[in-house]
Amino acid sequence: MATLFIGGTWRTGSSSEQREVVNPFDQSVVAKVDEATVEDVAAAVGAARAAFDAGEWSGTPAAERGALLRRVADLLVRDREDIARLETLDTGKTVRESRQDVDDVASVFRYYADLADEDPGRLVDAGRPDVVSRVVYEPVGVCALITPWNYPLLQVSWKVAPALAAGTTIVVKPSEVTPLTTVRLTELLEEAGVPAGVVNLVLGGGEVGAAMVEHPDVDMVSFTGGLGTGRSVLRAAAETVKKVTVELGGKNPNIVFADVDLETAVDNALTAVFLHSGQVCSAGTRLIVQDEIHDEFVAAVAGRAERIRLGNGFDPAAESGPLVSEQHRARVEEYVATGVREGARLVTGGRRPGEPELAGGFFYLPTVFADCRRDMRIVQEESFGPVLTVERFTTEEEAIALGNDTHYGLAGAVWTADTPRAERVARALRHGTVWINDFGPYLPQAEWGGYGRSGNGRELGPSGLAEYREAKHIWHNTAPAPARWFTG
Ligand code: NDP
Numbered sequence: 357m358a359t360l361f362i363g364g365t366w367r368t369g370s371s372s373e374q375r376e377v378v379n380p381f382d383q384s385v386v387a388k389v390d391e392a393t394v395e396d397v398a399a400a401v402g403a404a405r406a407a408f409d410a411g412e413w414s415g416t417p418a419a420e421r422g423a424l425l426r427r428v429a430d431l432l433v434r435d436r437e438d439i440a441r442l443e444t445l446d447t448g449k450t451v452r453e454s455r456q457d458v459d460d461v462a463s464v465f466r467y468y469a470d471l472a473d474e475d476p477g478r479l480v481d482a483g484r485p486d487v488v489s490r491v492v493y494e495p496v497g498v499c500a501l502i503t504p505w506n507y508p509l510l511q512v513s514w515k516v517a518p519a520l521a522a523g524t525t526i527v528v529k530p531s532e533v534t535p536l537t538t539v540r541l542t543e544l545l546e547e548a549g550v551p552a553g554v555v556n557l558v559l560g561g562g563e564v565g566a567a568m569v570e571h572p573d574v575d576m577v578s579f580t581g582g583l584g585t586g587r588s589v590l591r592a593a594a595e596t597v598k599k600v601t602v603e604l605g606g607k608n609p610n611i612v613f614a615d616v617d618l619e620t621a622v623d624n625a626l627t628a629v630f631l632h633s634g635q636v637c638s639a640g641t642r643l644i645v646q647d648e649i650h651d652e653f654v655a656a657v658a659g660r661a662e663r664i665r666l667g668n669g670f671d672p673a674a675e676s677g678p679l680v681s682e683q684h685r686a687r688v689e690e691y692v693a694t695g696v697r698e699g700a701r702l703v704t705g706g707r708r709p710g711e712p713e714l715a716g717g718f719f720y721l722p723t724v725f726a727d728c729r730r731d732m733r734i735v736q737e738e739s740f741g742p743v744l745t746v747e748r749f750t751t752e753e754e755a756i757a758l759g760n761d762t763h764y765g766l767a768g769a770v771w772t773a774d775t776p777r778a779e780r781v782a783r784a785l786r787h788g789t790v791w792i793n794d795f796g797p798y799l800p801q802a803e804w805g806g807y808g809r810s811g812n813g814r815e816l817g818p819s820g821l822a823e824y825r826e827a828k829h830i831w832h833n834t835a836p837a838p839a840r841w842f843t844g
Contacts, residue, residue, distance in 0.1 A: 358390055359535070359557075360396060360400075360557060360559060361546070361555065362396065362399050362400045362403050363553050364403075364546075364551070367396075369390045369393055369560075370395045371391065371393045374391060375532060378681075379448070380678045380717055380718045382668075382716040383716055386445045389535050389559050391559060393560075393564075394567045396558055396564075397558055397564055397567040397571065400556035400557075401527055401568070403553040403556050404498045404526060404527050404573075406553055407552065408498050408525040410553075412551055413523055413551055413554045417473070421472050421473075421521055421523060422469040422473055424549055425472065426466060428465045428541075428544055428548045429463070429465035431544040431547060432465065432541075432544065433459075433462050435540070436458045436459070440458050441454070442536040442537050443458075443536070446533075446535075447505065447669075447677070448633075448677035448718070449632050450674055450676065453631070453669075454669070460510060464800045466800075467517075467801060467816075469517075469521070471518075471818065475493070475818075477491050477493055482831070486833060487833050488832040488834060489831050490829075491829050491830075492827075492828050493522075494825060494828055495522045495824060496522070496575050496823075496826050497574075498576075499574070499575065499578060500526075500571070500578070501519065502569075502577065502579045502580070502581065502589070503515070503528075503538070503580050504531050504581045504582070505533040505534040506635040506740075507636075508535070512541060514580075516528065516555070518815075518820045518821045518824050519578070520550070520555070525553060525554045525555075525556075528542070528555070529558050529560070529565050529568060533681055539559075562585070566588070566592060569593055569598075570592050570596075572596050574598060576598055576600070576601075576823075577599075578600075578815075581602075581603075583604045583605050586602040586811065600812065601812055601813030601814075601815075601823050602812050603806065603815060604811045605740070605766070606637050606639070606764045606765075606766030606810050607736060607738055608764075608767045609762070609768040610629075610640035610768070611644045611759050611781065612644070612645045612772075613770075613771060613774070614647070614648040615774060616649075616771045618649065618652065618656065621771045622660065624771075625640065625657055625744075625795075626661065628640030629643070629742065629743075629744045630661065630744075631676070631796070633676050633741060634739065634741045635679065635740055635741065637810075638767040640744075640795050641738070641739065641744060642735060642747070642762075643744055643745065644747050644755055644758050644759060645748055646748070647748055647749070647750050654746055657744070657746075658704040661723075661744075666678070666711075667713075668717075676742070677717075678719045678720075679720055679741060681718060684740070684741070685718045687739075688720055688740070688742075688743065691739040692734075695733075698733060698734060699732075700727055700745065702724075704721075704723065704724050705723030705742070705743075706721070707721055709721050720742055721742070723741075723742055724744045724746065726746045728745040728747050730758060730761050736762065738764075755770075755781065756785065759784075759785050759787075760785060764808055765788060765807025765808035765809070766805075766806040766810035767790070767791070768785045768789075769791040769794065770785070770791075771793055778792045779792075786808065787806075787807055788803070788804065788805045788807055788814075798816065802816060803819045804816045804820075
């Protein structure tokens with residue numbers, strides 16, 4: 357079956373080239389998908405432009421757009437098992453986690469379905485009885501949505517649902533490594549009745565994404581990915597002064613005070629960093645522990661890290677899967693080598709697992725570095741793998757200073773039994789999300805995004821919808837009369 361969706365039709369790429377999609381557990385080829393060319397991107401943008409300019413979708417009552425999103429949520433629930441299976445084949449993550457992703461994504465579609473017809477604008481007091489002044493929200497236009505490989509379905513849904521609720525038309529590009537659930541979501545959007553040209557899908561690598569960002573008929577880019585690519589996107593978008601939101605990486609502090617329940621904090625520190633083998637933008641990769649419990653905490657985390665069961669995402673006994681690709685594992689290995697060179701103490705991991713049954717996959721052992729210092733590269737740069745760095749602190753001020761000592765600012769957590777202190781630290785941390793005595797949950801209703809180099813703009817929540825809207829002021833003079841500024 358053809359896997360590019362342009363102007364309401366499934367097609368192959370104009371070059372007829374295909375790309376193999378590989379299961380990171382055993383490197384088997386699970387699918388072949390069509391590769392888009394720059395010409396296909398132009399066709400997709402053209403279709404989205406024509407659909408937007410025709411005004412059918414933006415003119416559809418917002419409640420009807422919401423109803424369509426609700427149908428998509430129902431279809432996701434209907435096909436939950438199949439979609440979760442595809443996500444696990446594509447990413448290697450456990451199918452348990454993939455199922456959770458599908459459930460989360462269905463609630464994101466429901467949330468924006470409800471929000472679509474709320475808040476159409478507001479009246480403004482012009483101070484004159486003959487003037488009606490109002491602000492209305494309009495869809496921003498044609499949007500290019502570009503997503504990474506770690507949470508393919510989730511990331512694309514965080515963009516597609518608000519973009520469609522707002523009435524924009526879209527061209528979507530998932531990561532070349534993990535396109536399958538985005539193809540599936542596009543099928544569901546078609547089944548739900550999205551008009552031709554409103555949703556378009558192109559597949560391929562960075563050059564396809566770059567062509568989308570450069571295209572003059574694209575009004576807005578919403579990008580999630582790495583910092584380096586984010587910079588390129590911002591630079592390229594500047595040429596045509598597009599609206600851009602970027603969700604980039606994170607180097608997320610997990611701060612633990614000595615008054616915590618140790619077992620709970622250790623257990624959560626483990627999930628924070630090793631879930632999905634650390635391939636999570638908000639992973640708690642930077643553990644910051646108070647002196648009194650430091651040694652005991654590190655020993656407990658390392659001991660439990662050694663017992664994490666790696667395996668095939670479809671094996672119910674597996675607690676974590678492989679890394680997404682050979683190339684990515686090489687990047688993690690280089691990062692660990694840097695840590696060793698910098699003098700951090702390797703407590704556990706730091707290599708591939710030895711079990712023969714894991715040899716065919718891109719596995720890497722959960723790794724813990726202690727005695728880390730804030731000036732080390734491994735403390736400042738993302739590994740995007742199962743690697744934890746541990747630093748220590750004495751006072752609350754030190755904990756806050758360490759937690760904010762990053763160019764990123766995506767997420768962080770503070771663990772303490774002292775409620776006023778928890779609130780103080782949460783307020784002081786310069787991150788887009790802060791968890792108190794928890795790590796990882798998000799809600800469709802609550803904004804997600806970064807301070808600093810973690811990005812611009814927000815996804816989820818009302819702000820996630822506002823990104824896809826323009827605010828227009830309409831001044832209506834109901835009793836026009838000569839202004840008589842010029843008297844001649
Ligand atoms: P990349 O930045 O490499 O890629 C992201 C997307 O951009 C992919 O679809 C990629 O295509 C595409 N792309 C590559 N080059 C360009 C270009 N010049 N112009 C436009 N698009 C381009 O990120 P990864 O896929 O490697 O994902 C990992 C990164 O994503 C991590 O750094 C992580 O922190 C970040 N991330 C951030 C999140 C957040 O919410 N802040 C959430 C999840 C991940 P292709 O891959 O096909 O080459």
